[in-house]
Amino acid sequence: MTTSIEARWSHVGLNCVDLKRTEEFYRRWFGFRRARVVEEDGVRVVFLRSGDVYLELFATSEEPLLATKDDGPANPGVARHLAFQVPSVDAFxxxxxxxxxxxxxxxxxxxxxxxxxxxxxxxxxxxxxxxSQGYVDQSETELSQYS
Known part of the structure; x- marks a missing residue:
């Protein structure tokens, strides 16, 4: 069942130990730009944008709860990884x-x-x-075999 409510992707919120270092990482490697900064009571939140994709960066002093390896943590309720497409993985x-x-x-x-x-x-x-490079969706015919 689908909803009649129109929804669109908004953002992913990331906790980071060093707000400036994390912002520079996403700007340098994935072309994000600063879209908004919100500050209140000594707390700064930075929104980064690339096209229609936003990252919301929150500073934290907490240690990571999960060790990251391979293609990301397999724990339920935790995002496994973020993903970007590039023309060439080798060039990247x-x-x-x-x-x-x-x-x-x-x-x-x-x-x-x-x-x-x-x-x-x-x-x-x-x-x-x-x-990644080269990902494409399956056709409707190919998808129908999984119904």
Missing amino acids: LAEAAGALPISLGPLEFEKFIPGWKTVWVTDPDGVVIEV
């Missing part, structure tokens, strides 16, 4: 020149989609980021 990694910690890959998924390749890296707070 070449530009990074070892500056990004790789948690898994790069791996090729030719069995599923010709040209689909993915690598997983981590942000300054250990959030796993999937960086």
Whole structure:
């Protein structure tokens, strides 16, 4: 059943130990720009935007609850990873020149989609980021076999 309420994607809120470092990471590697800063009672929240995608950054002094590895934590109720598409994973990694910690890959998924390749890296707070090339949706005919 679908709802008649119109909803659109809004944002992902991320807790980060170093607000400035995390903002610089998403600006440098994924093209985000600062869209809004909200401050009250000594608390600063930074909104970053790339196209229609927003990240909301909250400073925290808490230690991470989950160790991040591979393609992200498998715990229920916890986001596994964030994901971005790039024209070429190899070009992305070449530009990074070892500056990004790789948690898994790069791996090729030719069995599923010709040209689909993915690598997983981590942000300054250990959030796993999937960086892929070549993903495409299945056709309605292909999807119907899973009904």
